[in-house]
Amino acid sequence: MNRLLIASIDRFGPLKDDARTSLGACSQTVVTVSPGHSLVQRGEPSRLRVLAKGLAVRQHVLADGARQILGFVTPGDLLDLGGLFAGGDHEVRALNACEVRQTTAREARSLLRQHPSLLAALCRAVMTEAKLQRNWMVGLGRRSALARTANLFCEIYARQKAVGLAAEGRCRLPVLQADIADALGLSVVHTHRVLQTLKKSGLASLRDGDLSIEDWDRLVGLAEFDPDCFRPQHDPAELAATRGRHTLPALTAAQQA
Amino acid sequence: MNRLLIASIDRFGPLKDDARTSLGACSQTVVTVSPGHSLVQRGEPSRLRVLAKGLAVRQHVLADGARQILGFVTPGDLLDLGGLFAGGDHEVRALNACEVRQTTAREARSLLRQHPSLLAALCRAVMTEAKLQRNWMVGLGRRSALARTANLFCEIYARQKAVGLAAEGRCRLPVLQADIADALGLSVVHTHRVLQTLKKSGLASLRDGDLSIEDWDRLVGLAEFDPDCFRPQHDPAELAATRGRHTLPALTAAQQA
DNA sequence: CGACAGTTTGAAGCGGCTCAATCGGGGTGG
DNA sequence: CCACCCCGATTGAGCCGCTTCAAACTGTCG
Numbered sequence: 191m192n193r194l195l196i197a198s199i200d201r202f203g204p205l206k207d208d209a210r211t212s213l214g215a216c217s218q219t220v221v222t223v224s225p226g227h228s229l230v231q232r233g234e235p236s237r238l239r240v241l242a243k244g245l246a247v248r249q250h251v252l253a254d255g256a257r258q259i260l261g262f263v264t265p266g267d268l269l270d271l272g273g274l275f276a277g278g279d280h281e282v283r284a285l286n287a288c289e290v291r292q293t294t295a296r297e298a299r300s301l302l303r304q305h306p307s308l309l310a311a312l313c314r315a316v317m318t319e320a321k322l323q324r325n326w327m328v329g330l331g332r333r334s335a336l337a338r339t340a341n342l343f344c345e346i347y348a349r350q351k352a353v354g355l356a357a358e359g360r361c362r363l364p365v366l367q368a369d370i371a372d373a374l375g376l377s378v379v380h381t382h383r384v385l386q387t388l389k390k391s392g393l394a395s396l397r398d399g400d401l402s403i404e405d406w407d408r409l410v411g412l413a414e415f416d417p418d419c420f421r422p423q424h425d426p427a428e429l430a431a432t433r434g435r436h437t438l439p440a441l442t443a444a445q446q447a
Numbered sequence: 448m449n450r451l452l453i454a455s456i457d458r459f460g461p462l463k464d465d466a467r468t469s470l471g472a473c474s475q476t477v478v479t480v481s482p483g484h485s486l487v488q489r490g491e492p493s494r495l496r497v498l499a500k501g502l503a504v505r506q507h508v509l510a511d512g513a514r515q516i517l518g519f520v521t522p523g524d525l526l527d528l529g530g531l532f533a534g535g536d537h538e539v540r541a542l543n544a545c546e547v548r549q550t551t552a553r554e555a556r557s558l559l560r561q562h563p564s565l566l567a568a569l570c571r572a573v574m575t576e577a578k579l580q581r582n583w584m585v586g587l588g589r590r591s592a593l594a595r596t597a598n599l600f601c602e603i604y605a606r607q608k609a610v611g612l613a614a615e616g617r618c619r620l621p622v623l624q625a626d627i628a629d630a631l632g633l634s635v636v637h638t639h640r641v642l643q644t645l646k647k648s649g650l651a652s653l654r655d656g657d658l659s660i661e662d663w664d665r666l667v668g669l670a671e672f673d674p675d676c677f678r679p680q681h682d683p684a685e686l687a688a689t690r691g692r693h694t695l696p697a698l699t700a701a702q703q704a
Numbered sequence: 705c706g707a708c709a710g711t712t713t714g715a716a717g718c719g720g721c722t723c724a725a726t727c728g729g730g731g732t733g734g
Numbered sequence: 735c736c737a738c739c740c741c742g743a744t745t746g747a748g749c750c751g752c753t754t755c756a757a758a759c760t761g762t763c764g
Contacts (some may be wrong), residue, residue: 272577310532315527324537327587377720378723383720423532624711634754639712
């Protein structure tokens with residue numbers, strides 16, 4: 191009954207009941223993708239894809255082969271917001287074994303047309319993503335490699351924590367150093383040295399695909415991390431009216447290495 | 448009759464007629480802001496502000512005073528998309544003498560609730576901005592200072608051209624070198640040297656607030672500029688149905704130094 | 705005229721890059 | 735069981751792009 195899809199969108203809610211039932215009734219297929227393969231190609235229209243398991247990145251590759259990672263996608267995130275009205279402008283690639291649930295482009299479009307509350311929620315989702323992107327821009331442009339890395343770790347941990355995917359001071363982050371490098375605009379070698387520094391300073395460490403936060407406060411301080419930078423854009427009034435009404439189902443066991 | 452507001456949103460259209468008439472009927476005040484002052488503060492809710500004249504930047508300043516410019520705002524652009532549902536996350540500052548037209552937060556919110564086609568258009572506007580941001584991220588992370596600068600010039604020229612604000616191979620760009628630096632994540636000194644290189648190579652030059660494109664093709668090549676990166680996210684089908692129906696009124700004389 | 709803001713230029717330093725080699729673990733074939 | 739390979743992590747050395755500091759230069763405004 192598409193509970194994950196509904197919950198993922200409802201996070202940006204509030205959805206009206208009719209939108210929720212339509213979403214529940216729409217067709218949904220499950221797709222599994224192996225590491226390194228594409229979940230969403232450039233130019234594809236939206237199918238309201240939701241990541242159920244795994245870890246993926248939005249990315250863009252340049253003519254010379256350089257890659258810039260534009261964001262991380264964790265379970266419960268919508269994959270193809272960029273293609274809601276036209277084709278998306280970037281691809282999404284699996285770092286992990288990923289499971290995606292998706293409907294059809296036709297149904298996605300029709301749902302979008304019929305339910306303003308769905309449109310509003312997705313609009314908020316897009317805005318939330320845009321906000322996150324701005325934080326990345328600030329980092330790429332004006333923060334040192336160390337602060338950037340700290341910021342990335344803060345973001346990833348806080349996001350997973352927010353959806354119940356993180357343990358206390360620990361979460362999965364099955365990436366290569368090359369992925370971190372491409373996310374932060376660094377070389378692999380320098381990324382490695384920065385990671386060492388973070389570990390030696392007792393702030394955080396990354397081993398075997400596990401991110402462990404050793405000193406959250408100092409990490410946040412170093413990063414100048416803004417804990418609101420990834421939060422859904424709730425309307426304060428609406429939030430109060432619907433507080434606690436809908437919550438994301440626990441995903442704790444969902445993201446497998 | 449709020450023609451500019453309607454046209455600015457309709458660019459991402461199509462708006463339904465009732466939305467257009469509601470927009471036409473909403474209150475609108477004209478605000479002028481002198482250079483260096485804030486057009487939109489962090490945390491302000493949307494008033495459907497449109498820039499009528501001048502040039503502004505979205506920006507974020509760090510604790511140490513460093514500034515990252517997140518985007519340029521040219522006449523006909525909506526200023527406060529970030530605050531549609533909650534407070535915006537960044538401020539917008541005038542580089543220029545600016546004229547802004549805005550309604551009230553209350554009216555903006557009520558319009559948004561009543562007109563799904565308005566919501567859809569604004570959603571597209573947000574997505575378009577997000578797309579532009581991704582292009583900046585790629586530049587900040589993976590392009591050389593020269594290519595980044597070229598890219599910025601391409602973007603600014605192409606955007607102004609698209610709304611009729613650019614002459615052939617020339618447009619206004621009343622910025623300091625420090626602004627370019629903060630947009631590209633560079634120091635002022637290096638920005639200056641890059642500008643010199645660009646001029647000496649006969650690609651483009653910036654003087655007295657005028658950007659002149661000397662060799663568009665080579666500039667685009669150097670920048671790997673994607674001409675779609677700023678285009679509204681039209682639905683191809685809807686685009687065909689409404690082609691040429693509504694156009695942005697000429698703004699040619701509107702952006703005064 | 706001085707004051708100031710912005711541009712221009714030079715010189716030195718550093719953060720991060722490139723190149724190159726080694727190391728370690730997991731898989732595979734013999 | 736070992737030999738081998740491959741991928742990714744690790745480490746070192748040298749270099750380059752860009753930064754920082756500092757000073758001179760220019761135009762504008764009082």
